[in-house]
Amino acid sequence: xxxxxxxxxxxxxxxxxxxxxxxxxxxxxxxxxxxxxxxxxxxxxxxxxxxxxxxxxxxxxxxxxxxxxxxxxxxxxxxxxxxxxxxxxxxxxxxxxxxxxxxxxxxxxxxxxxxxxxxxxxxxxxxxxxxxxxxxxxxxxxxxxxxxxxxxxxxxxxxxxxxxxxxxxxxxxxxxxxxxxxxxxxxxxxxxxxxxxxxxxxxxxxxxxxxxx
Amino acid sequence: xxxxxxxxxxxxxxxxxxxxxxxxxxxxxxxxxxxxxxxxxxxxxxxxxxxxxxxxxxxxxxxxxxxxxxxxxxxxxxxxxxxxxxxxxxxxxxxxxxxxxxxxxxxxxxxxxxxxxxxxxxxxxxxxxxxxxxxxxxxxxxxxxxxxxxxxxxxxxxxxxxxxxxxxxxxxxxxxxxxxxxxxxxxxxxxxxxxxxxxxxxxxxxxxxxxxxxxxxxxxxxxxxxxxxxxxxxxxxxxxxxxxxxxxxxxxxxxxxxxxxxxxxxxxxxxxxxxxxxxxxxxxxxxxxxxxxxxxxxxxxxxxxxxxxxxxxxxxxxxxxxxxxxxxxxxxxxxxxxxxxxxxxxxxxxxxxxxxxxxxxxxxxxxxxxxxxxxxxxxxxxxxxxxxxxxxxxxxxxxxxxxxxxxxxxxxxxxxxx
Numbered sequence: 001x002x003x004x005x006x007x008x009x010x011x012x013x014x015x016x017x018x019x020x021x022x023x024x025x026x027x028x029x030x031x032x033x034x035x036x037x038x039x040x041x042x043x044x045x046x047x048x049x050x051x052x053x054x055x056x057x058x059x060x061x062x063x064x065x066x067x068x069x070x071x072x073x074x075x076x077x078x079x080x081x082x083x084x085x086x087x088x089x090x091x092x093x094x095x096x097x098x099x100x101x102x103x104x105x106x107x108x109x110x111x112x113x114x115x116x117x118x119x120x121x122x123x124x125x126x127x128x129x130x131x132x133x134x135x136x137x138x139x140x141x142x143x144x145x146x147x148x149x150x151x152x153x154x155x156x157x158x159x160x161x162x163x164x165x166x167x168x169x170x171x172x173x174x175x176x177x178x179x180x181x182x183x184x185x186x187x188x189x190x191x192x193x194x195x196x197x198x199x200x201x202x203x204x205x206x207x208x209x210x211x212x213x
Numbered sequence: 214x215x216x217x218x219x220x221x222x223x224x225x226x227x228x229x230x231x232x233x234x235x236x237x238x239x240x241x242x243x244x245x246x247x248x249x250x251x252x253x254x255x256x257x258x259x260x261x262x263x264x265x266x267x268x269x270x271x272x273x274x275x276x277x278x279x280x281x282x283x284x285x286x287x288x289x290x291x292x293x294x295x296x297x298x299x300x301x302x303x304x305x306x307x308x309x310x311x312x313x314x315x316x317x318x319x320x321x322x323x324x325x326x327x328x329x330x331x332x333x334x335x336x337x338x339x340x341x342x343x344x345x346x347x348x349x350x351x352x353x354x355x356x357x358x359x360x361x362x363x364x365x366x367x368x369x370x371x372x373x374x375x376x377x378x379x380x381x382x383x384x385x386x387x388x389x390x391x392x393x394x395x396x397x398x399x400x401x402x403x404x405x406x407x408x409x410x411x412x413x414x415x416x417x418x419x420x421x422x423x424x425x426x427x428x429x430x431x432x433x434x435x436x437x438x439x440x441x442x443x444x445x446x447x448x449x450x451x452x453x454x455x456x457x458x459x460x461x462x463x464x465x466x467x468x469x470x471x472x473x474x475x476x477x478x479x480x481x482x483x484x485x486x487x488x489x490x491x492x493x494x495x496x497x498x499x500x501x502x503x504x505x506x507x508x509x510x511x512x513x514x515x516x517x518x519x520x521x522x523x524x525x526x527x528x529x530x531x532x533x534x535x536x537x538x539x540x541x542x543x544x545x546x547x548x549x550x551x552x553x554x555x556x557x558x559x560x561x562x563x564x565x566x567x568x569x570x571x572x573x574x575x576x577x578x579x580x581x582x583x584x585x586x587x588x589x590x591x592x593x594x595x596x597x598x599x600x601x602x603x604x605x606x607x608x609x610x611x612x613x614x615x616x617x618x619x620x621x622x623x624x625x626x627x628x629x630x631x
Contacts, residue, residue: 009455015462022466059447060510084450084497087507088522089515107454108493111461111486113469137522 001124004044005030006037006063007052007082016050016110023117033057034066041070041077048124052107053083053090064090071102080123082107088137091130103129103164119164128164135162149191157184223394224350232394232401233343235291239404240340242287243333246280250330267310273326274316280329281412292405299325299414321414328411332404339400346393353386431606432541439544442504449500457496461489508547512537513570520551524558526566533571538629545607545627546570546579549600553581553623556596561585561621572629577609579625587619597623 003025007013010032017027029040033056041049049070053063067079071094078101081094086106094104103123109131110116119129136159150158153174160170167185171178223229253276257269289295299321316322356379363373371378414422464486471482501519508516514532521528537543550568557563563585570579591597591613600623601611609627 009451009459011459012455012462015459019462019466022470054450054506059451060506084454085501085505085507085519087511087515088518089507089511107458108461108490108497110458111465111490111493113462113465116465133522137518 001025001048001121002028002044002046003048003050003120003124004028004037004040004046005050006032006034006040006055006066007050008032008055009052012052012107012110019110019113019116020120025117025120034062034069037063037066038069041074045074046077048078048080048101048120050080050082050120053081061090064093068093071098076101078102078123078126080105080120080129082110086131086134086137088134091134091137099128100126101128104134105129105131106133122164128162130163132159132163135159150188154184154188154191157181158188161185161188220391224390226394229394229397231291232397233347235287235401235404236336236340236343236397238287238291239284239332239336242280242283243329243336245333246276246283246329247333249276250280250326267313270313270317271309274313274322277322277326277329281325284329284332284408284412288405288408292401294405296405296409297413299412320418321412324411328408332408336404339404343393343397343400346389346396350386350388350390350393353382354390356382356386428608435541435545435606439504439541442544443509446500446504446506449496449503450506454493454496454500457489457493461486461493464489502551504544505547508543509540513543513546516547517550517568517570520547520554521568524554524566526558526563528554529565529567531567531569531571534577535572538572538577538627542577542607542627542629545603545609546577546625548603549579549611549625550581552596552600552603556589557581557583557585557621560589561587561619563619563621575628577627577629579623579627581623581625582620584620586617587615587621588617589613589615589621 003020005013005016005020005027007016007030013030013032017030020027028044028046031037031040037049037051040046049067051063051067051070053061055062055066064081064083067081070077070079075098079094080103081090082105083090084107086104091104094102101123103119105116105119109119123129156174157170160173165173167178167181171181174181250273253269253273257273260266260269285296285298299319360373360379365372365374367373373379464482468479468482468486471479474482505516505519507519513534517532518530521530538546550570554566554568557566561583563583566581566583568579568581570577572578589597591601597613604611604625604627607627609625612624613621614624615621
């Protein structure tokens with residue numbers, strides 16, 4: 001797998017490179033601002049761009065804007081956005097188009113070696129990785145009336161689904177059986193009037209579509 | 214002192230003579246001022262007709278100031294009670310034009326021009342009355358002493374050598390002599406009272422000016438505090454947070470890869486890793502509380518949905534704030550909602566919170582309603598009072614309706630300049 005990293009803090013940039021290389025992932029280029037990122041993506045056409053939201057010159061949401069440009073110009077390049085804070089608004093902007101090959105995680109998550117690498121691989125493979133905090137913000141905002149029909153357990157399951165977890169992953173996360181997970185998911189789809197589908201990816205899409213509605 | 218004693222002493226007292234001089238000096242200064250202001254004033258009118266406006270007006274204002282200074286030193290020297298100087302707001306613009314315009318808008322500037330113009334006429338009249346009284350008094354009271362030198366009959370046909378006439382004239386003279394002090398003092402006191410009214414800002418003016426200055430200061434302070442919070446947020450973001458993230462990341466790598474270490478060492482690394490992550494989370498919460506970056510980037514809607522999501526109960530949020538208010542107002546609104554929600558989570562057993570934020574013209578309205586137990590008041594718990602203080606600091610108002618048993622509704626209204 002080939003990755004481009006855009007991060008303005010040299011310390012973190014080097015740390016990310018080290019971590020990805022330790023995991024056998026090739027970092028083909030690094031950038032410290034959004035122009036550098038766009039140039040590197042254009043040149044190397046990587047599988048994934050790992051982008052920090054706050055970068056020079058404005059130190060606000062440069063990275064987010066650059067990520068949107070990458071998604072528009074090079075749809076085959078997966079984008080994983082890292083941010084000191086996750087905000088529902090940014091997530092919504094990212095999710096306006098396709099949600100495949102897209103990740104939006106708190107920067108803190110890089111501290112968890114295995115989980116972070118799993119998210120990187122999942123996104124590069126066309127999956128989704130949304131930070132649990134973003135998901136809970138989305139759940140708060142979007143049509144709380146119908147969401148309030150969900151049980152507490154169903155909300156937990158929905159949250160993990162939106163993060164991009166498989167049934168097995170959800171079962172492990174909540175310490176329940178996979179068949180229980182499947183039952184909850186059916187319950188969610190029924191209560192939210194969503195058609196039941198069998199693949200993980202379409203399932204996430206459905207959830208996100210609902211969240212964005 | 215008896216009334217008789219006071220009457221007898223009055224003509225010889227210093228204050229009587231100071232009062233006389235005050236009137237006389239007032240007449241002199243006043244006539245000078247009247248002349249100068251009339252001439253300059255006519256010049257202003259003439260020059261305005263040919264299109265030159267601000268320079269002559271400025272000259273007129275300068276003359277007005279100088280006349281006021283002369284009058285004020287007259288009162289300071291002869292009355293011992295100086296008239297306080299007027300309080301002027303700092304000039305807003307740099308140019309002559311805006312300075313003159315600002316000055317003309319102040320009531321005190323207009324009123325002292327009026328005093329300088331009119332005091333000349335009125336005080337000259339007063340001085341004439343005073344001098345006449347004193348002269349008539351002196352001449353009349355002593356007429357017996359020099360009556361022999363006068364003709365036997367004056368122009369009115371009065372017999373100046375007849376005892377009855379002389380007696381009447383002496384009595385009239387004494388009346389003037391002993392009445393003059395009271396007339397003069399009365400005139401001087403009236404002059405001083407009018408000058409105090411017209412030459413200096415009124416009490417209300419001064420207070421209004423003070424309030425204006427204070428609220429400007431307050432806004433400046435708030436802006437400075439907001440800017441400072443932003444700076445600290447940025448510094449922490451650029452420095453400590455990156456370093457701590459890097460530390461946690463490295464510990465995470467170590468924990469994962471150094472699996473062949475002795476169990477004690479592995480536990481130590483695992484503990485350090487957990488603590489680093491905890492510190493990151495705490496720092497993130499702290500920095501977000503200082504000033505959420507998303508508030509500047511995306512406005513109230515995005516920032517408030519962030520807080521709402523962190524609350525352990527369902528929050529129904531509707532935000533419609535267009536165009537965006539100033540940063541200070543946004544920060545105040547964010548603070549208010551954030552604190553109110555913390556309050557709800559901490560002190561009530563609410564199942565639902567509804568928040569509405571909207572902007573209608575120049576007012577930002579916030580309504581926070583929860584279905585908890587109610588009974589919240591501004592007296593209990595300093596949290597709500599702190600909220601009200603914050604709202605008031607930006608010129609807004611906060612009302613709470615929270616009957617026992619609930620529900621609680623907090624209404625906030627703030628002016629917003631965008």
